[in-house]
Amino acid sequence: MPPRPASKPSRKRSNPDSVTSSATGPVPSASSKKKSSKEVDETDKLFDKYANASSGVIDPEGIEKLCSSLEVPHTDIRILMLAWRMKAERQGYFTKAEWRIGLKALKVDTIGKLKKALPELEKEVREPLNFRDFYAYAFQYCLTEDKQKFLDIETICQLLDMVLGSTFRAQVDYLIDYLKIQKDYKVINMDQWRGFYRFCNEISFPDMTNYNLELAWPSIHDDFFEWLREKQA
Known part of the structure; x- marks a missing residue:
C-alpha cells in the first residue's frame, strides 16, 4: 500500500483542552468523583465495623461477627467465595485493600447489599472457568x-x-x-x-x-x- 502524502500544516490553532481530553480520555466529572469517594468511605466504614482496631485487619473474630451479620455460618462455602472475590491471601484475615477489591467487584457498600449479593456471587463462582x-x-x-x-x-x-x-x-x-x-x-x-x-x-x-x-x-x-x-x- 503506497504511503499517504504528507498533509500541509494547518494554521488552525489547536484547543489545548481537546488535546488533553483525547490523550488521557474523558475527565471524570466532580459528581462522579464525589460518588466514588462516598462509596469508598461507606466501604471503609463497614470494614472498620468488623476490623480489629489494633491490627487494622478483619481477623477470625471479625469474620465471625461478619458471618453473624450475614446470617451464615463461618463454614458456609460463600464465605470462602467471598475471600476468593477479595483475593484474600491469608486464611481468616481480610485487609482493607482486599475488602475494597471484593466489595467494589460486588458493587456493594452495606451489609444488607452484601447479604443480597451472596447468591449471585455463588452463581458466578459456579461457572466452570x-x-x-x-x-x-x-x-x-x-x-x-x-x-x-x-x-x-x-x-x-x-x-x-x-x-x-x-x-x-x-x-x-x-x-x-x-x-x-x-x-x-x-x-x-x-x-x-x-x-x-x-x-x-x-x-x-x-x-x-x-x-x-x-x-x-x-x-x-x-x-x-x-x-x-x-x-x-
Whole structure:
C-alpha cells in the first residue's frame, strides 16, 4: 500500500483542552468523583465495623461477627467465595485493600447489599472457568505457613466436602472414606488436589469405565481407583 502524502500544516490553532481530553480520555466529572469517594468511605466504614482496631485487619473474630451479620455460618462455602472475590491471601484475615477489591467487584457498600449479593456471587463462582480458579484458590488459601505446599488429610477431607460435596456427593464421600483409611499418604499437594476435581469431572461414576491406569494421573488416584474397584467387586 503506497504511503499517504504528507498533509500541509494547518494554521488552525489547536484547543489545548481537546488535546488533553483525547490523550488521557474523558475527565471524570466532580459528581462522579464525589460518588466514588462516598462509596469508598461507606466501604471503609463497614470494614472498620468488623476490623480489629489494633491490627487494622478483619481477623477470625471479625469474620465471625461478619458471618453473624450475614446470617451464615463461618463454614458456609460463600464465605470462602467471598475471600476468593477479595483475593484474600491469608486464611481468616481480610485487609482493607482486599475488602475494597471484593466489595467494589460486588458493587456493594452495606451489609444488607452484601447479604443480597451472596447468591449471585455463588452463581458466578459456579461457572466452570471461575470454579476451576476457585477450586485451586481454596487449597492455596488453606496454606497458613510460609513456603507450605501440602495440606494434611483431615483438612483435605473437610475442604473436599465443602467445595465439591454439593456437586459430586457420591465421589466425594468415597474419596473421603478412602483418604481416612489409607496409610500411604499423610499430606496432599496441589497437583493431587487438582486431580480430585479432574477425576470428578472426567470419570464416569460409579462404574469408572473410562479410567485408564496408563494415563498420567497422580499415583493417589490410581490407588483410589484400585481401592474402589475392589470395594465394588
